[in-house]
Every structure is written in C-alpha cells, then in structure tokens.
Amino acid sequence: MSTVRARLLWAGSVLAVLVVAALASGARSRSTVAQLPARLTDQQFWQLSQDFSEADGTFHSENLVSNEIRFQTIVPDLVRAVQPGRAYVGVGSEQNFTYMAAVRPKVAFIVDLRRGNLDLHLIYKTLFELSSDRADFVSRLFSRPRPSGLTAASSVDEIFAAYAGVAPSEALYAANLKTITAHLTKTHGFTLLDGDHDGIEFVYRSWFEGGPDIYYQLTGRGGRGGGGFPTYADLMTTTDGEGRARSYLASDESFRFIKDLQTKNLVIPVVGNFGGPKALRSVAGWLKQHGMTVGAFYTSNVEQYLRRDGLWDTFCASGATFPIDEASTFIRSERGGFAGTPQRGIGGFWVGLEPIAATTRACTAR
Numbered sequence: 001m002s003t004v005r006a007r008l009l010w011a012g013s014v015l016a017v018l019v020v021a022a023l024a025s026g027a028r029s030r031s032t033v034a035q036l037p038a039r040l041t042d043q044q045f046w047q048l049s050q051d052f053s054e055a056d057g058t059f060h061s062e063n064l065v066s067n068e069i070r071f072q073t074i075v076p077d078l079v080r081a082v083q084p085g086r087a088y089v090g091v092g093s094e095q096n097f098t099y100m101a102a103v104r105p106k107v108a109f110i111v112d113l114r115r116g117n118l119d120l121h122l123i124y125k126t127l128f129e130l131s132s133d134r135a136d137f138v139s140r141l142f143s144r145p146r147p148s149g150l151t152a153a154s155s156v157d158e159i160f161a162a163y164a165g166v167a168p169s170e171a172l173y174a175a176n177l178k179t180i181t182a183h184l185t186k187t188h189g190f191t192l193l194d195g196d197h198d199g200i201e202f203v204y205r206s207w208f209e210g211g212p213d214i215y216y217q218l219t220g221r222g223g224r225g226g227g228g229f230p231t232y233a234d235l236m237t238t239t240d241g242e243g244r245a246r247s248y249l250a251s252d253e254s255f256r257f258i259k260d261l262q263t264k265n266l267v268i269p270v271v272g273n274f275g276g277p278k279a280l281r282s283v284a285g286w287l288k289q290h291g292m293t294v295g296a297f298y299t300s301n302v303e304q305y306l307r308r309d310g311l312w313d314t315f316c317a318s319g320a321t322f323p324i325d326e327a328s329t330f331i332r333s334e335r336g337g338f339a340g341t342p343q344r345g346i347g348g349f350w351v352g353l354e355p356i357a358a359t360t361r362a363c364t365a366r
Contacts, residue, residue, distance in 0.1 A: 033288075033289065033290070033291045034289055034290050034291070035290065035291065036106055036107060036290045036291065036292055038264065039263075039264035039265055039266065040264065040265035040266060040268075041265070042188045042189050042190070042265065043189075044265070045188075045265035045268060046188075046189075046190050046191070048268050048270075048286065049118070049268050049269055049270055051282070052109075052268075052270045052272070052278070052279055052282035052283060052286075053115075053118070053270050053271035053272060053278075053279060054271055054272045054273060054276045054277075054278050054279050055271075056114065056115040056195075056271060057113035057114055057271075057273055058113070058114065063092055063093050063112075063114075063117060063120075063216070064093065064120065064203060064206050064207065064210075064214060064216075065093060065094065065214055065215060065216055065231075065232050065235065066092060066093055066094060066095040066216065066230075066235055067215070067216035067229045067230065068095060068300070068333055068351060069229075069230040069234065069235065069238060070241075070351055071095050071098065071099075071235075071333075071351060072098065072238055072239060072240040072241070072246045072247065073240055073241045073351065074331065074351055074352060074353055075098070075099075075102045075240045075246045076240055076242060076244075077353055078099065078102055078103060078296065078329065078331065078353060079102050079103065081327060081329050081353060082102075082103040082295040082296050082327065082328075082329055083295060083327060084103060084104035084105070084295075085104065085105070085106050085295075086103070086105055086106065086292065086293050086294060086295030086296075086328075087105055087106065087107050087108070087109075087287050087292040087293065087294050087295060087323075088100050088103060088105035088107070088108040088109070088294075088295060088296050088297075088298075089108070089109050089110075089111065089280075089283060089294060089296075089297045089298070089322075090108065090109075090110050090111075090296075090297070090298035090331075091110065091111060091112050091274070091298060091299060091300050091302055092110075092112060092117070092298075092300055093117065093120055093121075094124070094232075094235070094248070095235070095298070095300075096108070096110055096298060097124075097248035097258050098246060098247050098248045098254075099296060099298055099331060100248070100257075100258060100261070100267075101246075101248045101254035101257055101258060102246060103295050103296050104257065105261075105295055105296070106266065106292070107261075107266045107267075107268075107287075107290075107292065108261065108266065108267045108268070109268050109269075109270055109283045110267065110268070110269045110270065111270045111271075111272045111274070111279050111280060111283065112269070112270075112271065112272070113271070113272070113273050113274075114271070115193075115195065115196070115199065115271045116199045116202070116203065117269065117271075118196075118199075118269040118270070118271050119196050119199035119200045119202075119203055120199075120203045121267070121269035122184055122190075122196070122200065122269065123180055123200055123203055123204055124262070125184075125262050125267065126179075126180045126183045126184060127140045127141055127180075128258060128259045128262040128263070129183070129259070129262055129263050130179070130183065131259070133151075133152045133252065133255070134152070134154070134156070134159055134249050134252060134255045135147075135150035135151070135152075135154060135159055135162075137249070137255065138159060138160070138163055138212070138249070139163075139172075140176055141207060142163070142168065142207055142208060142210075142211045142212060143168055143169055143170075143172045143173035143176055143204075143207075143208045144163055144166040144167070144168055144169065144172070144211065145166060145169055145172065147162040147163065147165075147166055149162070150162055152252045153252070155245075155250075156236055156237055156245055156247060156249050156250045156251075157237050157245075159249070160212055160233040160236060160237055163211075163212055164212065164233070168208055168209070168211060173204070173205075173208045176204070177200075177201060177204055180200065180204065181197065181200065184200075210232075211232075212231065212232050212233040213231045213232070213233065214231065214232050215229040215230060215231045215232070216229045216230075217229070235247065236248075236249045236250070270282075270283065273311070274299070274302050274303075274306055274311075274315045274318075275306045275309065275311025275312070275314045275315045276314075277314075280315070280318040280319070280321075280322075281318050281321055283322075284318070284321040284322040284323070285321070287322065287323050288323045292323060293323050293324060293325055293328065294322050294323060294324050294328045294356065295327070295328065295329070296328075296329050296330075296331055297319075297322070297328070297329070297330050297331065297356060298330075298331040299330055299331065299332050299333075300332075300333050301332070301333045301334050301335055303315065303332065304334060304335065313363060316359060316360060316362075316363035317363065319356065319359065319360050319363075320360040320363070322356070324356045324357055324360070325357070326355065326357055327355075328355065328356040328357060329353050329354070329355060329356060330353065330354045330355070330356050330359065331351070331353060332351070332352060332353075332354060333350060333351040333352075334350045334351075
C-alpha cells in the first residue's frame with residue numbers, strides 16, 4: 001500500500017507542477033498582448049503613421065473623392081457579417097468613413113499608395129475634430145458659409161440641398177486652411193513634411209473649388225460634375241438600395257461615431273502599396289500585439305492593379321499575416337474588363353463581400 005500511495009503522491013506532484021507551468025506560460029503569452037488603448041497620444045499616432053509608411057507612390061487620380069456610386073449597396077450585408085468593436089483597414093478617401101460607420105470598429109488604418117491620401121486624411125481628421133455637427137462639417141469641408149436653419153436633426157438631403165445654393169468664400173477658405181495647419185502642427189504637434197503642406201493646400205483648394213459638386217477625375221483633367229462619375233453630394237445622399245441612407249453624413253449618430261474615433265487618434269493614415277513589403281505587415285503586427293481582429297478590409301479595386309503589376313501574391317501573403325477569423329471580410333470592387341477581369345455587376349462595376357480567410361488560405365497553400 002505504501003508503494004502505491006507513494007506513486008500516487010508522485011504523480012499528483014508532477015501534475016501540479018505541469019498545471020502551474022501551463023498557467024505561467026499562458027500568463028506570459030497573455031502579457032505579450034497589450035490592450036488597445038482607449039485613445040492614442042498624438043506622439044503615438046504620428047509615430048505609427050510615419051513608421052509604418054513606405055515611400056510615396058503615384059496613381060492616375062488624386063482620389064479626392066470616391067467614384068463608387070453603388071458603394072452603399074453592400075452595407076446591409078456588411079453589418080450582418082462583421083462584428084462591431086474590431087479593426088478596420090481601408091484604402092482611398094471618404095468612402096471609408098461610411099463603411100466604418102456601418103461596422104463600428106475600435107481602430108482603423110487607411111493605407112494608400114500616395115502620401116497625398118495621408119494629407120487628405122489629416123484634413124479630414126481636423127475637420128471632424130473641430131466641427132460641432134454635420135452642417136458645420138460641410139461648411140468647413142467646402143469653405144461655404146453655413147446656411148441658416150440647419151440643425152443636428154437635419155437630413156443629409158436637407159444639408160446638401162441647402163449648401164447647393166451657397167457660394168464659396170475665399171476668405172473662409174484662407175482662414176480654414178490656416179486653422180487646419182495650426183491644428184495639425186501646434187495642437188497635435190505633428191511634424192509635417194514640406195510636401196505635406198503643399199499636399200494639404202492642394203486637396204483643400206480642390207474641395208473649395210469643386211464644392212459639393214466635386215467628382216472623381218483623372219490627374220490633369222479639370223471640371224466639375226459630369227464624366228459619368230457621382231459628385232460628393234451624390235455619394236452622401238444615395239441609399240443602400242433598400243431606401244436607407246447609409247453615408248457617414250446620413251445621420252448625426254454616424255458622424256459623431258467617426259468624430260469620436262478621430263478625436264481619439266484611432267483613424268491612422270499610412271502610406272503604402274498593398275503589394276509592398278512594409279505597410280500592411282506593420283499594421284498586421286500592431287493589431288496582433290494589441291489583441292485585435294480585423295472585421296472589415298476595404299480594398300476597392302486595388303487588387304486588379306496588383307494582378308496587372310504582378311504584385312497580388314505579395315499582397316495575399318501580407319494579408320495572411322493579419323489577425324483574422326472566419327467572419328473577417330474583404331470589401332471589394334471591380335471594373336469589368338480591366339486587368340483580365342470578367343464583366344459582372346451593373347454597368348461593368350461590381351462591389352461585394354468575400355471572406356478574407358478563404359483568399360489567404362488559397363494563396364498560402366500554393
């Protein structure tokens with residue numbers, strides 16, 4: 001009996017040691033994952049933006065405004081697919097705010113080939129932080145005096161209808177531009193490059209001159225309205241196909257959600273090629289370190305350019321480094337006939353949702 005008892009005691013001791021070791025190992029593993037802060041300091045925001053960025057690139061458009069008129073049609077399915085409180089990754093300009101308002105992320109990274117897009121988002125950051133409501137925001141966005149009668153309860157159609165008859169103000173533009181620069185460099189303490197000052201002035205001047213009628217155009221081509229592309233006002237007042245307005249300016253609630261993220265420094269613009277070696281992988285690593293899972297990743301039709309340029313496999317490999325699960329979702333668009341893409345959708349334009357995991361499994365298996 002004493003031998004049996006001794007063996008049982010020895011086995012129990014070994015088991016206890018193993019349990020303690022496992023718990024300690026788990027604690028060490030958890031300690032390496034930092035919690036996402038409620039807000040980033042100005043220094044943290046700027047360091048992430050600059051450290052994760054690659055060299056400036058070029059594109060055939062400045063992308064001062066989206067050209068995807070049907071971008072809202074997938075929002076009902078997007079809301080059903082993506083859990084709130086996750087991470088958002090995107091590309092391009094203001095359409096990101098609409099998708100963010102839909103999926104309600106805790107943090108967002110906007111990664112774009114051009115540093116001009118970073119400058120654009122620094123302007124947006126300032127306008128969100130300084131504007132009291134949507135009507136005030138549109139006033140600052142286009143340098144138009146605020147019409148009387150608009151309130152936080154005004155519909156997005158009422159807001160843009162009111163501004164349609166308001167002339168631009170050169171004095172208001174000059175004052176706003178000065179305020180934007182001071183807010184970024186003095187209030188936040190960001191060390192802008194010389195090119196950033198020029199980029200900010202270019203973007204803001206373009207919005208001033210185009211106003212609510214500004215539309216997507218190829219670099220070097222001027223004009224307002226037309227070209228088959230939607231205006232800024234069109235993009236903000238269109239619906240999701242079920243009659244519900246979903247743009248980030250469609251409701252005071254959506255506007256304030258984006259304003260809150262911006263005020264907390266949790267919308268971080270980064271310069272990077274989706275087929276590049278650094279930007280996406282840096283964002284992925286940071287999200288992992290902070291225990292975040294990607295909810296939605298908006299690629300627009302960038303993947304078509306990557307396939308054309310032989311960079312899609314690099315993009316897919318970078319995508320596989322992101323913290324994802326089966327609910328993580330790509331928001332994709334395509335132009336039929338470009339880069340060997342077959343025609344689908346309406347008028348050759350398609351926008352849809354696809355699981356990130358399915359894509360990354362396929363490319364990493366090759």
